[in-house]
Amino acid sequence: MKLITLIILWLNIHSVFAQEVIVEIYKKKFIPAQITIAKGDTVIWKNIEKRQYHNVWFKQFFTEEPDYLFPGDSYRYTFDQLGEFPYECGPHPKMQGIVKVVNSKVK
């Protein structure tokens, strides 16, 4: 029983500390292009361009190109597995970013 209690406690603590991390899309760049987050965190991409649309395409997750994000739009994704996840913008393949997911950022 004690172990179960500990696991439940850990899960609760983990969810309390799950964070939202913002990546801005501006002047055809992901800012910052490289981020490190903890497992369970959510990344929110916000298009803050005046006119230009973009998208956030994780080709390893999605074979089809996702919908465009127009200025003011945002896209969110929660990372539940460890690893390095590169992405790019479908219309502008030179726009690239990477999300590194680690067990915990608190050390």
Ligand SMILES: [Cu+2]
């Ligand atoms: Cu783009």
